[in-house]
Amino acid sequence: MISKISKGVRVTVETFYQSEYSNPVAGEYMFAYRITINNYNSFPVKLHRRHWYIIDSNGSKREVEGEGVIGVQPVLESGEQYQYVSGCNLRSDIGKMYGIYSMENLFDKTFFEVHIPVFEMIAPFKLN
Numbered sequence: 001m002i003s004k005i006s007k008g009v010r011v012t013v014e015t016f017y018q019s020e021y022s023n024p025v026a027g028e029y030m031f032a033y034r035i036t037i038n039n040y041n042s043f044p045v046k047l048h049r050r051h052w053y054i055i056d057s058n059g060s061k062r063e064v065e066g067e068g069v070i071g072v073q074p075v076l077e078s079g080e081q082y083q084y085v086s087g088c089n090l091r092s093d094i095g096k097m098y099g100i101y102s103m104e105n106l107f108d109k110t111f112f113e114v115h116i117p118v119f120e121m122i123a124p125f126k127l128n
Helices: none
Strands: 002-006 009-017 029-039 045-056 061-067 081-090 094-105 111-122
Touching: 002 111, 009 094, 009 111, 029 094, 029 111, 045 081, 045 111, 081 094
Parallel strands: none
Antiparallel strands: 002 009, 009 029, 029 081, 045 061, 045 094, 094 111
16 A cells, blocks of 8 residues: 655555456456545545546556546545545556546635555566
8 A cells, every 4th residue: 555645635545456357468457446535634625636647567658637536526524534446457567557636625715736646556476
């Protein structure tokens, strides 16, 4: 697990290799990741957008941007957390992701960025 705090919001990431959805012979590797977002601010926040950077070990780079996460724009009161699970397919057995959440302070209506830490996705057979 890896985590990072920025602007009073902690983002924690845990990754899982999905062997049942992967096909290494065809160069298809599926990973799931669980994100936990904790709001340590004294004000409520709303997650509006996400921007992901996805990098395969073969040099392939992608960007994914959109509203919310898994179809929702969660609001976190002070001290609350939100957790979700999503996935990423890679064309190599090792890769990494990182990104940014665009969030709003619901008291003063200002927007700020929360950094999603770099996390690696490694097929377990590469660790031997």
